[in-house]
Amino acid sequence: MAGEVYAANERVTKPDQRYPDDVAVEIRKNPVPYVSYGGVKLKKALDAFHIDVRGGKALDIGSSTGGFVECLLEAGAERVHAVDAGTHQLHERLRNDKRVILKENCNARYLQFDDIGETMDLITIDVSFISLKKLLLPAIRFLKPGGRIISLVKPQFEVGRFEVGKGGIVKDEGKIEKVLEDIRTFGKSLGIVPVNVLEAPREKEKKNREYFILWESQKTQNQ
Template identity: 45%
Template sequence: MSNQKVKKERLDVLLVEQGFFDSRENAKRHIMAGIILVNDVPVDKAGTKVPVDAKLRIKGHVMPYVGRGGYKLEKALKTFHIDMKGKVMADIGASTGGFTDCALQNGAAKVFAIDVGTNQLDWKLRSNPQVVNMEKTNIKVVTEDTLGEKVDFISTDVSFISVLKIIPAVKSILKEDGSMAILIKPQFEAGKDKVGKGGIVREPEIHEEVVSDTLAAFEEEGFHCWDLTFSPIKGGSGNIEFLAYLKWQKPETSITEERIHQVVEEAHEVLKK
């Protein structure tokens, strides 16, 4: 039997890291209100140290997915009218598996859950025969041969690297009639001089520039943007993020700079504190 102790972290910090809230101050307000449950037990002190693998939830709110990332893919599927029934998917940057869980609940037949980390994927998904757990796997080395097949759909939620780094892999594994929903995270795409305090990109102009440059880079590699929206929740550090729907085929109408401006403007209006 292992004597290894489970790492602990402050509750407010953990809530932000897992994406429940966009700041420790916001998390603290909810904790003090007594509506945060740790393993189904209320905890009302923000500084309480809790196991990092503890089950966290907000009282009265049952999260439908194993991670809040599921809300991001949920919006992508609805906004972009993506039918997941019977599809084989690659979830790049799977982490706890929010995207994977959402895909399965929407009818996906099989999901390759790919992540460079380890021991993150929720047990519910680890034990699901429809999920291929590819932890400790760098997406940069993944090819069609790695998976043994090409996929119908790809979702991406990568951190600490530019989403552009996944292009060689997706070119290898995505079917000709396939599609993907990529999460664009400005803090990992903008230059360091454009990232503010706390690793947050706040200026709408930089968001527009990042989205435009990212879509242009994918376009150069043969992937065309069919639609664009913003993530319904901020990233763990408080960053606004964007979702783009890409295919090999060209759409009848391309995404314009005006459309990018409109989406960024709406994101700032909806997600402002």
């Protein structure tokens, strides 16, 4: 929803709720128009990278509550495979959406092609407590020729445990740039090309900085 309706300064929770004619009614814009802030982040990446997902098939690795999933659906994806290691995390609204194929309690590191059964126009990756490097190779198995990957790099899970600062924050610009370069080099070794990098928006300034990398296959680059 783009916003929420308030009457007499109280949130309206039922569509058939009635109020006197003199009660003030207003619509307050929802600062996070998705089930999670992840949708806000991915929307910025899709816009910045000029990615059109209309009518396409997508795989979201690390779906969690479903911010990326909802963003992809609203952008016009025909179908989204949502994969997560946890259970009962995906928002009920998305869980009941026929365009979403949910695969819970699944470690994406060990995904085989038959687990999904089709190739993707776009693959998105947002995982925590594990290096992105461990997810790129499994993801490539599902990438259709000319397809793309948008992966979220989280430096705090890429640097050594003793290189993370107070509060789990990585502030050192040199360390962050080294992480990004290592990830780009690793991706190239797998046959995908880093096309662009974008710093992701942060819900809170004190949170770690995160970065989207847009990848394409080498075949696409050579055409």
